[in-house]
Amino acid sequence: MMIPLSYYLILSAVLFTVGVIGVLVRRNAIVIFMSIELMLNAVNLSFVAISRHLDSLDGQIFVFFVMTVAAAEVAVGLAIIINLFRNKETVNVDEINIMKW
Protein backbone atom coordinates (compact mmCIF):
# COMPACT_ATOMS: atom_id res chain seq x y z
CA MET A 1 0.00 0.00 0.00
CA MET A 2 1.25 3.46 -0.87
CA ILE A 3 0.62 6.04 1.84
CA PRO A 4 -1.33 8.90 0.21
CA LEU A 5 0.54 12.18 -0.20
CA SER A 6 -2.09 14.01 1.84
CA TYR A 7 -1.25 11.98 4.98
CA TYR A 8 2.33 13.20 4.85
CA LEU A 9 1.21 16.77 4.17
CA ILE A 10 -1.23 16.74 7.10
CA LEU A 11 1.47 15.33 9.39
CA SER A 12 3.83 18.04 8.16
CA ALA A 13 1.19 20.74 8.73
CA VAL A 14 0.57 19.55 12.30
CA LEU A 15 4.32 19.41 12.98
CA PHE A 16 4.71 22.94 11.62
CA THR A 17 1.86 24.14 13.84
CA VAL A 18 3.47 22.58 16.91
CA GLY A 19 6.62 24.52 16.03
CA VAL A 20 4.63 27.75 15.66
CA ILE A 21 3.02 27.19 19.07
CA GLY A 22 6.48 26.69 20.55
CA VAL A 23 7.76 29.95 19.09
CA LEU A 24 4.70 31.93 20.19
CA VAL A 25 4.19 30.47 23.67
CA ARG A 26 7.60 29.63 25.11
CA ARG A 27 9.91 32.30 26.48
CA ASN A 28 13.17 30.37 26.72
CA ALA A 29 15.25 31.46 23.71
CA ILE A 30 16.78 27.99 23.28
CA VAL A 31 13.38 26.27 23.23
CA ILE A 32 12.17 28.86 20.70
CA PHE A 33 15.19 27.94 18.60
CA MET A 34 14.34 24.25 18.84
CA SER A 35 10.79 25.03 17.73
CA ILE A 36 12.21 26.76 14.66
CA GLU A 37 14.08 23.53 13.92
CA LEU A 38 10.76 21.69 14.22
CA MET A 39 9.23 23.97 11.60
CA LEU A 40 12.20 23.47 9.27
CA ASN A 41 11.80 19.71 9.64
CA ALA A 42 8.08 19.91 8.91
CA VAL A 43 8.86 21.67 5.64
CA ASN A 44 11.56 19.10 4.86
CA LEU A 45 8.99 16.34 5.28
CA SER A 46 6.69 18.08 2.79
CA PHE A 47 9.57 18.47 0.36
CA VAL A 48 10.50 14.80 0.47
CA ALA A 49 6.88 13.61 0.29
CA ILE A 50 6.07 15.81 -2.70
CA SER A 51 9.32 14.91 -4.44
CA ARG A 52 8.37 11.22 -4.12
CA HIS A 53 4.88 11.98 -5.34
CA LEU A 54 6.17 13.78 -8.43
CA ASP A 55 8.92 11.24 -9.23
CA SER A 56 11.54 13.95 -8.91
CA LEU A 57 14.68 14.28 -6.82
CA ASP A 58 14.71 18.08 -6.70
CA GLY A 59 12.80 18.10 -3.42
CA GLN A 60 15.46 15.97 -1.77
CA ILE A 61 18.17 18.31 -3.02
CA PHE A 62 16.23 21.21 -1.53
CA VAL A 63 16.14 19.36 1.79
CA PHE A 64 19.91 18.98 1.55
CA PHE A 65 20.28 22.75 1.19
CA VAL A 66 17.74 23.43 3.95
CA MET A 67 19.84 21.27 6.27
CA THR A 68 22.99 23.22 5.29
CA VAL A 69 21.28 26.52 6.05
CA ALA A 70 19.84 25.11 9.31
CA ALA A 71 23.29 24.04 10.45
CA ALA A 72 24.73 27.49 9.70
CA GLU A 73 21.76 29.17 11.37
CA VAL A 74 22.07 27.06 14.52
CA ALA A 75 25.80 27.80 14.86
CA VAL A 76 25.32 31.57 14.56
CA GLY A 77 22.08 31.64 16.56
CA LEU A 78 23.50 29.73 19.50
CA ALA A 79 26.53 32.03 19.50
CA ILE A 80 24.15 34.99 19.72
CA ILE A 81 22.26 33.31 22.60
CA ILE A 82 25.53 32.69 24.45
CA ASN A 83 26.43 36.36 24.00
CA LEU A 84 23.03 37.44 25.28
CA PHE A 85 23.42 35.22 28.32
CA ARG A 86 26.84 36.72 28.98
CA ASN A 87 25.45 40.25 28.91
CA LYS A 88 22.02 39.81 30.50
CA GLU A 89 22.36 36.60 32.58
CA THR A 90 19.10 35.33 31.10
CA VAL A 91 17.70 33.62 28.01
CA ASN A 92 14.14 34.64 28.76
CA VAL A 93 12.99 36.58 25.69
CA ASP A 94 10.67 38.80 27.76
CA GLU A 95 13.67 40.22 29.58
CA ILE A 96 15.74 40.72 26.44
CA ASN A 97 14.46 44.07 25.25
CA ILE A 98 17.64 46.02 24.44
CA MET A 99 16.45 46.54 20.86
CA LYS A 100 13.10 47.96 22.00
CA TRP A 101 12.83 51.73 21.81
Place this chain on the structure above:
Amino acid sequence: MTVTGFFFFSIAAVVLISAILVVVLRNPVHSALSLVLTFFSLAGLYILLNAQFIAAIQVIVYAGAIMVLFLFVIMLLNLDKEKRVGEKHPLQKAFGIAIAVFLLVALGSIVAAGVLYGNKGIHTDAKVSAIGNTKAIASLLFTDWVLPFEIASILLLAAIVGAIVLSKKEL
Protein backbone atom coordinates in the same frame (compact mmCIF):
# COMPACT_ATOMS: atom_id res chain seq x y z
CA MET B 1 -3.55 -2.58 7.69
CA THR B 2 -0.47 -3.22 5.61
CA VAL B 3 3.07 -3.18 6.94
CA THR B 4 3.81 0.22 5.37
CA GLY B 5 0.66 1.69 6.85
CA PHE B 6 1.49 0.30 10.27
CA PHE B 7 4.99 1.80 10.13
CA PHE B 8 3.69 5.13 8.87
CA PHE B 9 1.10 5.54 11.59
CA SER B 10 3.31 4.37 14.43
CA ILE B 11 6.23 6.61 13.34
CA ALA B 12 3.85 9.53 12.78
CA ALA B 13 2.52 9.07 16.32
CA VAL B 14 6.07 9.12 17.72
CA VAL B 15 6.89 12.24 15.68
CA LEU B 16 3.83 14.11 16.92
CA ILE B 17 4.11 13.08 20.57
CA SER B 18 7.80 13.91 20.82
CA ALA B 19 7.29 17.20 18.95
CA ILE B 20 4.57 18.19 21.42
CA LEU B 21 6.86 17.20 24.28
CA VAL B 22 9.54 19.56 22.90
CA VAL B 23 7.13 22.45 23.32
CA VAL B 24 5.49 21.31 26.57
CA LEU B 25 8.39 20.15 28.75
CA ARG B 26 9.77 22.86 31.00
CA ASN B 27 13.34 21.61 31.30
CA PRO B 28 15.33 22.58 28.14
CA VAL B 29 17.45 19.40 28.33
CA HIS B 30 14.31 17.26 28.18
CA SER B 31 13.05 19.35 25.26
CA ALA B 32 16.33 18.79 23.43
CA LEU B 33 16.24 15.04 24.03
CA SER B 34 12.70 14.70 22.72
CA LEU B 35 13.72 16.80 19.72
CA VAL B 36 16.40 14.15 19.05
CA LEU B 37 13.63 11.52 19.13
CA THR B 38 11.60 13.62 16.67
CA PHE B 39 14.55 13.81 14.28
CA PHE B 40 15.18 10.07 14.48
CA SER B 41 11.57 9.20 13.75
CA LEU B 42 11.50 11.70 10.87
CA ALA B 43 14.48 9.80 9.47
CA GLY B 44 12.26 6.71 9.63
CA LEU B 45 9.60 8.51 7.58
CA TYR B 46 12.24 9.46 5.00
CA ILE B 47 13.15 5.77 4.69
CA LEU B 48 9.46 5.01 4.07
CA LEU B 49 9.54 7.70 1.36
CA ASN B 50 12.51 6.02 -0.34
CA ALA B 51 14.84 8.90 0.53
CA GLN B 52 17.68 6.97 2.15
CA PHE B 53 20.32 9.66 1.68
CA ILE B 54 18.13 12.30 3.34
CA ALA B 55 17.39 9.87 6.18
CA ALA B 56 21.11 9.31 6.73
CA ILE B 57 22.01 13.00 6.78
CA GLN B 58 18.97 13.68 8.97
CA VAL B 59 20.49 11.38 11.58
CA ILE B 60 24.06 12.60 11.09
CA VAL B 61 23.50 16.34 10.73
CA TYR B 62 20.34 16.97 12.75
CA ALA B 63 20.27 14.30 15.45
CA GLY B 64 24.07 14.23 15.62
CA ALA B 65 25.65 17.60 15.00
CA ILE B 66 22.92 20.17 15.58
CA MET B 67 21.47 18.56 18.71
CA VAL B 68 24.93 18.11 20.24
CA LEU B 69 25.42 21.83 19.70
CA PHE B 70 22.11 22.54 21.44
CA LEU B 71 22.93 20.28 24.38
CA PHE B 72 26.38 21.85 24.75
CA VAL B 73 24.91 25.34 24.85
CA ILE B 74 22.29 24.26 27.43
CA MET B 75 25.10 22.74 29.47
CA LEU B 76 27.24 25.90 29.20
CA LEU B 77 24.39 28.20 30.18
CA ASN B 78 23.42 26.01 33.15
CA LEU B 79 19.72 26.82 32.78
CA ASP B 80 17.17 26.08 35.42
CA LYS B 81 13.62 25.10 34.74
CA GLU B 82 11.63 27.91 33.22
CA LYS B 83 9.96 29.80 36.03
CA ARG B 84 6.20 30.03 35.97
CA VAL B 85 6.09 33.33 37.83
CA GLY B 86 6.39 36.73 36.22
CA GLU B 87 4.39 36.23 33.05
CA LYS B 88 4.48 39.65 31.48
CA HIS B 89 1.81 38.92 28.91
CA PRO B 90 -1.00 36.82 30.40
CA LEU B 91 -2.84 36.45 27.08
CA GLN B 92 0.27 35.28 25.23
CA LYS B 93 -0.57 31.56 25.47
CA ALA B 94 -4.20 31.99 24.39
CA PHE B 95 -3.27 34.21 21.46
CA GLY B 96 -0.41 31.95 20.41
CA ILE B 97 -2.56 28.85 20.35
CA ALA B 98 -5.38 30.70 18.56
CA ILE B 99 -3.00 31.85 15.82
CA ALA B 100 -1.58 28.34 15.53
CA VAL B 101 -5.04 26.77 15.21
CA PHE B 102 -5.90 29.30 12.52
CA LEU B 103 -2.68 28.39 10.69
CA LEU B 104 -3.46 24.68 10.98
CA VAL B 105 -6.94 25.21 9.52
CA ALA B 106 -5.44 27.23 6.66
CA LEU B 107 -2.79 24.60 5.88
CA GLY B 108 -5.29 21.77 6.26
CA SER B 109 -7.74 23.38 3.87
CA ILE B 110 -4.99 23.74 1.27
CA VAL B 111 -4.19 20.03 1.58
CA ALA B 112 -7.90 19.09 1.59
CA ALA B 113 -8.57 21.20 -1.49
CA GLY B 114 -5.96 19.17 -3.34
CA VAL B 115 -4.70 22.13 -5.32
CA LEU B 116 -1.11 20.87 -5.27
CA TYR B 117 0.02 19.67 -8.65
CA GLY B 118 3.14 19.63 -10.75
CA ASN B 119 4.85 18.02 -13.69
CA LYS B 120 6.06 14.50 -13.12
CA GLY B 121 9.82 14.14 -13.13
CA ILE B 122 11.93 11.38 -14.60
CA HIS B 123 13.21 9.86 -11.34
CA THR B 124 10.68 7.12 -10.71
CA ASP B 125 11.17 4.77 -7.77
CA ALA B 126 12.34 1.91 -9.99
CA LYS B 127 14.85 4.11 -11.81
CA VAL B 128 16.29 5.55 -8.60
CA SER B 129 16.55 2.15 -6.91
CA ALA B 130 18.41 0.81 -9.94
CA ILE B 131 21.30 3.27 -9.54
CA GLY B 132 20.88 4.00 -5.83
CA ASN B 133 19.36 7.02 -4.13
CA THR B 134 22.66 8.57 -3.02
CA LYS B 135 24.22 8.23 -6.46
CA ALA B 136 21.17 9.74 -8.14
CA ILE B 137 21.23 12.74 -5.76
CA ALA B 138 24.99 13.14 -6.15
CA SER B 139 24.83 13.19 -9.94
CA LEU B 140 22.16 15.91 -9.79
CA LEU B 141 24.04 17.84 -7.10
CA PHE B 142 27.28 17.97 -9.08
CA THR B 143 25.65 18.82 -12.43
CA ASP B 144 22.43 20.85 -12.27
CA TRP B 145 22.88 22.13 -8.74
CA VAL B 146 26.63 22.65 -8.62
CA LEU B 147 26.47 26.45 -8.18
CA PRO B 148 24.09 26.33 -5.17
CA PHE B 149 26.28 23.54 -3.78
CA GLU B 150 29.37 25.76 -3.92
CA ILE B 151 27.44 28.70 -2.48
CA ALA B 152 26.36 26.44 0.41
CA SER B 153 30.01 25.78 1.21
CA ILE B 154 30.69 29.53 1.31
CA LEU B 155 27.64 29.95 3.58
CA LEU B 156 29.02 27.34 5.96
CA LEU B 157 32.40 29.08 6.00
CA ALA B 158 30.69 32.40 6.77
CA ALA B 159 28.73 30.70 9.57
CA ILE B 160 31.91 29.26 11.08
CA VAL B 161 33.62 32.65 11.02
CA GLY B 162 30.49 34.37 12.35
CA ALA B 163 30.05 31.92 15.22
CA ILE B 164 33.69 32.32 16.26
CA VAL B 165 33.57 36.13 16.03
CA LEU B 166 30.34 36.24 18.07
CA SER B 167 31.44 33.91 20.82
CA LYS B 168 34.96 35.25 21.28
CA LYS B 169 35.19 37.82 24.04
CA GLU B 170 37.63 40.03 22.14
CA LEU B 171 39.40 39.57 18.85
